[in-house]
Amino acid sequence: MTSAKTLRPRLLITAPFDPAAIERLADLFDVDVAEPSLEGASLARPELADRLAVADAVVCEVDRVDEKALDAAPALKFVVSCRASPVNVDLPACTRRGIPVATTPARNAEITADLAFSLILSTVRHTSAAERWMRAGHWTAEDIFEPYARFRGIGLGGRTLGILGGGAIGRRVMRRALAFGMDVLVYDPFLAADEFGQQADVVGLDVLMSRSDIVTVHVPLHESTVGLIGAEEIALMRPDAYLINAGRAAVVEEEALLSALREKRIAGAGLDVFWSEPPAADAEWFRLDNVTVTPHIGGASDAVITEHSRIAERALRAWAEGGQPAAVANAADLLTESRHA
Missing domain, CATH: 3.40.50.720 (NAD(P)-binding Rossmann-like Domain)
Structure with a gap:
């Protein structure tokens, strides 16, 4: 018999994230937290392969959600980019797959x-x-x-x-x-x-x-x-x-x-x-x-991590509970895709 826990969506977090927010999200998700990377490489890196393959949702900041990452994540249904603009995410590719991409506006x-x-x-x-x-x-x-x-x-x-x-x-x-x-x-x-x-x-x-x-x-x-x-x-x-x-x-x-x-x-x-x-x-x-x-330090504060964690948590809860997250970068495109499907 399948337990209730295994039916919960699997959440992979690769962004720096507030531990308190992680604890709160554990009531809705099976949360998997990876060590953040500042390389700006594809999320489809070898050490994350098994974890990405089963993730229903991903939260990232620097990691790129590109075609390679999407191909490696067949279960993926929701992405949160911890940025005001999701420059690390291939929005058209996510849209083609019906994956909403939420952002964290005004985090810094x-x-x-x-x-x-x-x-x-x-x-x-x-x-x-x-x-x-x-x-x-x-x-x-x-x-x-x-x-x-x-x-x-x-x-x-x-x-x-x-x-x-x-x-x-x-x-x-x-x-x-x-x-x-x-x-x-x-x-x-x-x-x-x-x-x-x-x-x-x-x-x-x-x-x-x-x-x-x-x-x-x-x-x-x-x-x-x-x-x-x-x-x-x-x-x-x-x-x-x-x-x-x-x-x-x-x-x-x-x-x-x-x-x-x-x-x-x-x-x-x-x-x-x-x-x-x-x-x-x-x-x-x-x-x-x-x-x-000064050397581009406008966002250099732990307060940014706390704030983008709070915004991301709210978006994840809305998605998991069947609601509409507040800031979805490709919402209009998803709607257009569904109308033409």
């Missing part, structure tokens, strides 16, 4: 907003540069007030922050800006002018670029946003304005920004993302004294 929104604001502060107050200068032993008794003159920055209160993108991260950056007493402008062509009431004005791109003391990039990356900020847009910025990018490098034209920084046509930039990662050791970014850089 809070900590990316923290990082963006950290870049803002470090850039306009020159804290990274001041730390490097001090560690190098330049602060001497002969000129005790030299750093006071050398690292003079601006305050944020009363300044205008221009936010490109009024989504999950942009809204969180806005909350932080308001707490600092800043005025906020938002560019987002999908939002109504009164979306934020008295908190922020939704304006056109040219207005935002010309009126902001600091511009910060938080639009998603797709065809309409690649190169959104080019030479013409940067030329609208004031000479004392700053550009911060903890979002997507390709939104800003690299040479246009480099040129403006090189020629001091804007005051500075803070970058967590780059057009080639990692940048070459001799990249010009490292030679410019008006640039603050």
Whole structure:
């Protein structure tokens, strides 16, 4: 006689995952947790072959769910990609097999907003540069007030922050800006002018670029946003304005920004993302004294694992109980496939 336990769906988790969420999922699934891999290889790796072959559902973050993985997983019925956009999953292949692919939107929104604001502060107050200068032993008794003159920055209160993108991260950056007493402008062509009431004005791109003391990039990356900020847009910025990018490098034209920084046509930039990662050791970014850089650490926090585990758990429960998960990347395509079946 088959036990009730063997009738439960088998769940294979290869993403970093919250142990508490794993325990909770055990009431619905037979849970199999694999050691996470950061190689970005196909999920159909030899050491997972037997486990993948019997999995009804998979949760992954870096592993690729490609044709090879799908061929090795004949029982697979549901995939959760622990990303806002499932770039590690072959969506068309999953759709052809009738497999929904859920995502974990806004999993890193809070900590990316923290990082963006950290870049803002470090850039306009020159804290990274001041730390490097001090560690190098330049602060001497002969000129005790030299750093006071050398690292003079601006305050944020009363300044205008221009936010490109009024989504999950942009809204969180806005909350932080308001707490600092800043005025906020938002560019987002999908939002109504009164979306934020008295908190922020939704304006056109040219207005935002010309009126902001600091511009910060938080639009998603797709065809309409690649190169959104080019030479013409940067030329609208004031000479004392700053550009911060903890979002997507390709939104800003690299040479246009480099040129403006090189020629001091804007005051500075803070970058967590780059057009080639990692940048070459001799990249010009490292030679410019008006640039603050961090190595793409916007999502580097255990808080992201906790959050994507929570969102994934909710999606898995909805699927296992016959409901509709909240964020299924190929939902519309699955519906179209079923209509043409």
